[in-house]
Amino acid sequence: MSKILLKIDGKDVEASEGMTILEAAQNVGIVIPTLCHHDKLEPYGACRFCTVEVESGGWTKLAASCLYPVEKNLVVRTRSEKVDRVRKMILQLLLSHAPDARELQDFAKEYGADKDRFEKEASFCIHCGLCVRYCAEVKKKDAVGFINRGAKREISFTPEMIEYCWNCKECFSLCPTEALQAAYGLTAALVSSSPSCERKSEE
Amino acid sequence: MDNDRIDQIIDKHQGEASSLIQVLLEIQSENRWLPKETLERVSEKLQVPLTRIQHIATFYKAFSLVPKGRHGIHICMGTACHVRGAQRVLDTAQDLTGIKPGETDLDLKFSLETVNCLGCCALGPVMEIDGKIHGKISPAETADALKKYE
Numbered sequence: 354m355s356k357i358l359l360k361i362d363g364k365d366v367e368a369s370e371g372m373t374i375l376e377a378a379q380n381v382g383i384v385i386p387t388l389c390h391h392d393k394l395e396p397y398g399a400c401r402f403c404t405v406e407v408e409s410g411g412w413t414k415l416a417a418s419c420l421y422p423v424e425k426n427l428v429v430r431t432r433s434e435k436v437d438r439v440r441k442m443i444l445q446l447l448l449s450h451a452p453d454a455r456e457l458q459d460f461a462k463e464y465g466a467d468k469d470r471f472e473k474e475a476s477f478c479i480h481c482g483l484c485v486r487y488c489a490e491v492k493k494k495d496a497v498g499f500i501n502r503g504a505k506r507e508i509s510f511t512p513e514m515i516e517y518c519w520n521c522k523e524c525f526s527l528c529p530t531e532a533l534q535a536a537y538g539l540t541a542a543l544v545s546s547s548p549s550c551e552r553k554s555e556e
Numbered sequence: 557m558d559n560d561r562i563d564q565i566i567d568k569h570q571g572e573a574s575s576l577i578q579v580l581l582e583i584q585s586e587n588r589w590l591p592k593e594t595l596e597r598v599s600e601k602l603q604v605p606l607t608r609i610q611h612i613a614t615f616y617k618a619f620s621l622v623p624k625g626r627h628g629i630h631i632c633m634g635t636a637c638h639v640r641g642a643q644r645v646l647d648t649a650q651d652l653t654g655i656k657p658g659e660t661d662l663d664l665k666f667s668l669e670t671v672n673c674l675g676c677c678a679l680g681p682v683m684e685i686d687g688k689i690h691g692k693i694s695p696a697e698t699a700d701a702l703k704k705y706e
């Protein structure tokens with residue numbers, strides 16, 4: 354496969370075709386922070402936290418490094434005033450939804466994000482899709498999925514699968530917030546208190 | 557809706573998973589809503605996980621996961637209709653049907669919905685029932701129109 358040469362943070366980096374900027378950077382030990390990326394999952398591009406500055410053909414633009422394929426002679430800056438500003442804003446927006454998320458708080462310190470910048474609208478889930486994608490792509494079970502759209506979008510467990518989930522729970526540690534466990538707990542409680550399901554388990 | 561009919565619709569689309577939305581739209585228009593058993597059947601036949609079907613069925617407003625009335629009333633609350641008295645039309649419709657926007661009555665006769673523009677502002681206030689436009693409608697005419705439906 355043909356090699357592609359690019360520059361990341363002033364360092365010459367060799368990558369192969371089809372790689373993303375994020376992968377190329379990780380290969381040489383350059384850290385780009387991510388929220389919705391997972392090595393085992395297809396790139397998703399939901400959080401935009403991995404935003405970097407990309408210079409090609411004399412133009413500079415912002416790009417999500419977990420999706421952007423490497424190109425010859427790209428010049429990438431993983432930290433800059435612009436990039437930091439974007440990440441800070443993303444954090445502030447996400448913190449209004451999930452003010453207690455540890456991962457977000459740690460990043461907030463680094464980027465100087467104020468968790469009270471926006472009015473709280475604690476929906477907890479930050480829609481990174483890690484749980485949904487992990488269940489679909491790795492476990493191939495699709496026990497948890499998204500419902501609704503826009504501001505009302507949320508995740509939902511399948512009641513019929515809740516027993517399977519009880520034994521798996523592999524997605525729990527992926528969730529940057531506590532939304533996933535809460536959604537699981539809610540469905541599990543509904544299943545165990547619903548008479549139709551009880552009857553089934555008695556049979 | 558029985559499984560044979562669902563299968564017929566699916567077969568019409570060669571059982572292609574990519575035709576999922578078309579299949580759902582056809583079931584919706586024939587059955588007026590998408591019961592869980594129906595979605596399970598579709599999921600099985602098209603080999604699409606139920607969670608993904610749920611995602612799509614809750615994403616588009618064209619789909620309903622609860623039973624809908626035989627007649628769909630849409631009352632426009634857009635700016636033009638609003639200034640011409642859409643609220644009074646809506647009030648009349650609510651009084652007569654006993655339901656609020658987004659609801660369906662117990663006899664499954666009417667489902668009431670407000671919309672933000674029906675695209676014919678010159679006719680405001682506008683009420684649409686089963687696709688038929690009632691333009692420049694007064695509260696009294698609203699009541700008359702609704703009484704005609706069984």
Ligand code: SF4
Binds near residue numbers: 478481483485530
């Ligand atoms: S529940 Fe957690 S893992 Fe799932 S989408 Fe929301 S934040 Fe991400």
Ligand code: FES
Binds near residue numbers: 397401404
């Ligand atoms: S990690 Fe790239 S968009 Fe989330």
